[in-house]
Amino acid sequence: MNAGQRSDPGTTDTIDVKHVDELRALEAEAVHIIREVVAELERPVLLFSAGKDSIVLLRLAEKAFRPSPLPFPVMHVDTGHNFPEVIEFRDRRLSEEGHDLIVASVQESIDNGRAQEVGGPNASRNRLQTITLLDALEAGGFDAAFGGARRDEERARAKERILSFRDEFGQWDPRAQRPEPWSLYNGRIRRGEQVRVFPLSNWTEVDVWRYLELEDLALPSIYFAHEREVFERDGILLATSEFTAPAEGESARVRTVRYRTVGDLTITGAVESTAATIPAVVEEISAATVSERGQTRADDRTSAAAMEDRKREGYF
Numbered sequence: 001m002n003a004g005q006r007s008d009p010g011t012t013d014t015i016d017v018k019h020v021d022e023l024r025a026l027e028a029e030a031v032h033i034i035r036e037v038v039a040e041l042e043r044p045v046l047l048f049s050a051g052k053d054s055i056v057l058l059r060l061a062e063k064a065f066r067p068s069p070l071p072f073p074v075m076h077v078d079t080g081h082n083f084p085e086v087i088e089f090r091d092r093r094l095s096e097e098g099h100d101l102i103v104a105s106v107q108e109s110i111d112n113g114r115a116q117e118v119g120g121p122n123a124s125r126n127r128l129q130t131i132t133l134l135d136a137l138e139a140g141g142f143d144a145a146f147g148g149a150r151r152d153e154e155r156a157r158a159k160e161r162i163l164s165f166r167d168e169f170g171q172w173d174p175r176a177q178r179p180e181p182w183s184l185y186n187g188r189i190r191r192g193e194q195v196r197v198f199p200l201s202n203w204t205e206v207d208v209w210r211y212l213e214l215e216d217l218a219l220p221s222i223y224f225a226h227e228r229e230v231f232e233r234d235g236i237l238l239a240t241s242e243f244t245a246p247a248e249g250e251s252a253r254v255r256t257v258r259y260r261t262v263g264d265l266t267i268t269g270a271v272e273s274t275a276a277t278i279p280a281v282v283e284e285i286s287a288a289t290v291s292e293r294g295q296t297r298a299d300d301r302t303s304a305a306a307m308e309d310r311k312r313e314g315y316f
Helices: 009-014 017-040 052-065 084-097 106-111 126-140 205-215 278-286 292-296 306-313
Strands: 044-047 074-078 101-105 144-146 163-166 194-197 226-233 236-239 252-258
Touching: 017 052, 017 144, 017 194, 017 205, 044 052, 052 084, 052 205, 074 106, 074 126, 084 101, 101 106, 101 126, 106 126, 205 278
Parallel strands: 044 074, 044 144, 074 101, 144 194
Antiparallel strands: 163 194, 226 236, 226 252
């Protein structure tokens, strides 16, 4: 498929009435959450990676306020180690709707001494995103940040409430979260505190893909089967690039792959796949026994608590 290609509108026939009803219920819940946060908090921002989840999140935000423009800007935390197809999609998708884009640059954090880059064959800028994000939220005066995380992605994400409160240092304490009975959300915060908001918390990976099909949403082409030169490292297929190359004992070859998740290309792995349509992707992931992060993100394999450790530090 070409970059940003949409699914065939006719393929929505593969979504039965039951799934449509479930998706519309999830949509209504997410739209309600977004509106509640905008009503209660002073200055929200929407985090956008141009990945499948943030694409769905952006569509839900647009639905929440149409025909008015979004009442908040969109932010991308840019590691500088991106898939070119994803950055092209990001710029085109946001410019089409006239959304206000803020790019928070990890490279700028390195250049101004706020972050220190590490070297070595397994080096990644992924952890450096934390200070870049916290600095950008403080600079913009943002007290709420919408994100596309889902509870089924990873154990640490499963611990979070829909409104996840962070202290004045941007840190998260999983033992100090507010209850959310009957979908009632308490958005009151003290000066200096922040809220991370996850309207897709109750969605699954399959729900996201079915919604993409239902809404006929464009995606970066790397989500579908294509040929790419990759090499295997620690059980993950990494793409060769100016930032990643095979080490001694590793060899690259062209394979037919696709990506289940989008992130820093130095730690985001591909999966071998021939799925070139959304129905084929849904069939593939329905049979999968490992989440997309567990299968393809090297940063989540460093320890059993890798994600939770980063979230405690302020990672989204």
